[in-house]
Amino acid sequence: MKIRNAFRRGFSLMIHHRMIIGIIYLVNLCIALLFAVPTFILFHEKVGALLLRDDLLSGLPYSWWSSFHFNAEGLEKTIRPSLAGFGPLLDNLELLLTGQIQSYGWFVICIGLAYLFIAAFFNGGAIALYADERRSFSTGRFLSFAGTYFHHMAALAVTTLVLFALVFKVIQPAIFSLVDQVVGDSLSQSFAWSINLIGYALILVLIFLLTLILDYAKVILISEKKNSSWICIGLAAAFIFRNAHKTIGLNLLLVLLAAALVLVAGLLSMINSSQLLLLILGFIFQQLFIAAKIATRLTFYAAETALYQEYAAARETVKKRKR
């Protein structure tokens, strides 16, 4: 199967089972609201009567924020000027490359962990539906599949956590130690900047490859009905190695799609206005972006499933011929 065909197949599968997007989006929104409402109340208590509240509509006056941040505790610490415009996306992208989630406090780590396992639960259901030949969607089947594969998906999620902890705590420091050695006593900061950029690029490549392997491990686990997630990781690595141009090519295409989505969202979010109507429109757009992001993630799984199934079918045909 060509990369383009796998992408098309994955996209049509994602559209066919679009109810999954709705379910995941609602869960995402509800969990976020669970914390956003107290944050709003907290914020309102601090600024609802302030003379500065009118200025807060168009931006975050620095004089207010520095004073607020100085006295902030817990959730309040996460209110910052970079919540405006492109900021939230950049903040989260930075997190992806540094793994410094603890900088937002324990509560974000706890919500993150909870959401990780919820997402793992839904992954099982989604991939199983994409792999299922019946092609029909029902919420019952989706949840039933999700339940069936949850323990495997949870095991893979834990494995992922361990692997990424290794990346951020061992490999990343090693890479930057090497970067510092290369930079040495160079008087040119542009040189140091370039070497550091290579360091971050290496980490990005590592994250990309790990995610790729773990994605295919999920697909293989469900498609082949395997019982060991560890074996599936090995099989996934072997599959990617044998079909490197296709698997990597497909995921690069999907990454490009995600990057384009983030770029468009970022550019639109830079429209800053204090007008209520534009604020509401901005909020609607943000929610559409979250839904689109979920759809993109699901397209990854669907396309990967399509590619793998094509490969598995071809392998079976060869086996039959040999017999």
Place this chain on the structure above:
Amino acid sequence: MNKMCLILCIAHALAGVLIAQVPCTKVASYQIDARLDPALKTVSGAVNLTWMNTGTSATKELWFHLYLNAFKNTNSTFHREMARHHSDIKQYMARFADDGWGYCDIISFSAAAGSFTADLTPQFVQPDDDNSDDETVFKVDLPAAISPGQSVTVKINFASRLPHRAPRTGYYGDYFFVAQWFPKIGVWYENEWNCHQYHSHSEFFADYGDYDVRLTVPSRFIVGASGVRTDSTANSGDTVTYRYQQECIHDFAWTAYPGYRVAVRAFEHPELPPVTMRLLYQPDHKRYVDDYFSATENTLKYLGLWYVPYPYSHITIVDAAWKSSTGGMEYPTLFTAGVDWLTARGSQDPLGVTVHECTHQFFYGLIGSNEFENAWLDEGFTTYATSRCMNTAYGPGAFHKVYLSRDGFGIPVTFKSSEKDQRDWIVENHQARGARDAMDKHSWDYVDRLAYRNNAYEKPALMLWTLESLLGESVWADIMQAYASRWSFNHPRPHHFIDIVNEFAPENMDWFFDKMLKEPGFVDYAVTHIESNAAVQRRGYFGVGEGRELKNDAGKDEEFESQVHVERLGQIQLPVELLVTFENGETASELWSGEELFKIFHFRGAKIEKAEIDPYHKIWLDANPVNNGKYRRTNGVASLRWGAAWLFWLQDLLEMIALFS
């Protein structure tokens, strides 16, 4: 380029006349001949000093600074204080590993005055602490006393070894910034030697005089120095000797680095003397050349017009090498700045640091206060004048964040929705650095580095902003002009400035300075509660005898009794104004002495819409101006706007985490 240099050299010569017109008492004049050996990291040379006793009593001693010895070992007072205050002393000390220490040795010392010529032996002294390992100050006993008005000539041969990446001085690769490098005489001040050891929290204090310095360096090096280059001679052995001369300065610093790029421009203003600006910048900083010149021009212009014209014909701007620890420092007619290879638009880099260090040409260079004992007189005035100049010339900057920040790297992004005035930054630091210690202290006596920073930089800067607001721009302009012109080329104490304030202010301001200089703590006033309740309507008989009157207010416009609660949350008391705005548009103002911790103001009339303490923002010292004003009723639109932004951030974060599921 060569033509330009020729024109500028002629301009130097012409402008040199201006220096001679400056009334400066030449107390300590130096002729120095020095040679840089870049391979050995050494500077050796000879000093010929003429020192005049301008005091009113005789002295039989001469005291000298020998500040490179601060970097001789871990036991210097500088390093002991660094170990006490530095958050990561191991990382700091690592720069001296592999023999990166620096020192200055006196090879020979002789002095000659009217009745004697003698070879003398320097003796290290520690006037500030009992650290016998500290060798940053030495004295010599003279065979005879030097009377007031008498001069002594001193000849010193010295050999300095430069430290690796030490604060403000040293080398980094083949970049050399050479400061505090020669034996520099202390100040015979108030009839005693004022010659402090080198402290980690302090800067410098020296006397004015003429400098004539010859620097010999390998010819591949580009050199910048205090003063004006008046000669250059090519020597055998591929070295060149540059001669720099400058009248009426109190220190001399220089730099040599083969990688420098050089740009020269002229500062011209119809009301101010011309100045040649020479910029030495790093090869990958070409994009910042205009910023460096613009910031220098604006500083020379605004401070020249507001306070006193810059009297020298020349200024050298050094864009310090990255990681060299020499950026952001002032020396007479030369200062260092610095900037990251990438900066955010709106971050005001390198404008801010350039304006700050150039401002030091006035508050340090011209007005030579004692930075050890009255640090706020130079850093506080400079911080104040920097913010004034930046706000006038450039307006507010914007909040910026550096993503993926680590040493040598970072992707800066500006958030234009969050403006950042220079004063916002000062208030922020004032609040964050705490209220410990009073301003009027020796800089090494502050409880910690934050207390030093706040009491030397932010608090005095905000005090000056507050004074300007309280006294009005016109009176303030007179005060600052009088201070700058009377104390140029001199060493003022705080009371000299206070005397000038009292001379021009409509009332004696001693009460203000007593609170500011001697009391630790913040100023912070807040409006904490507002309420408006329907007033009890008057019905029944009021008054006695013939004046008794039957009243019935029923049916009339409803009146309200309102309360505004104000609190003093800080320790320092200042009188403040309260402005109340009613829903019918009327206003009422009250003056509060600010002495009580809590006060309730009562009003009768329409409902209150809002109340604000210090409504015209005169009290810049208020550490938390955000709590100064309040509406009576809350409104949730702003909270919704930021609540929604926060929700979106969390949703996106969760979806990013899902990538790892």
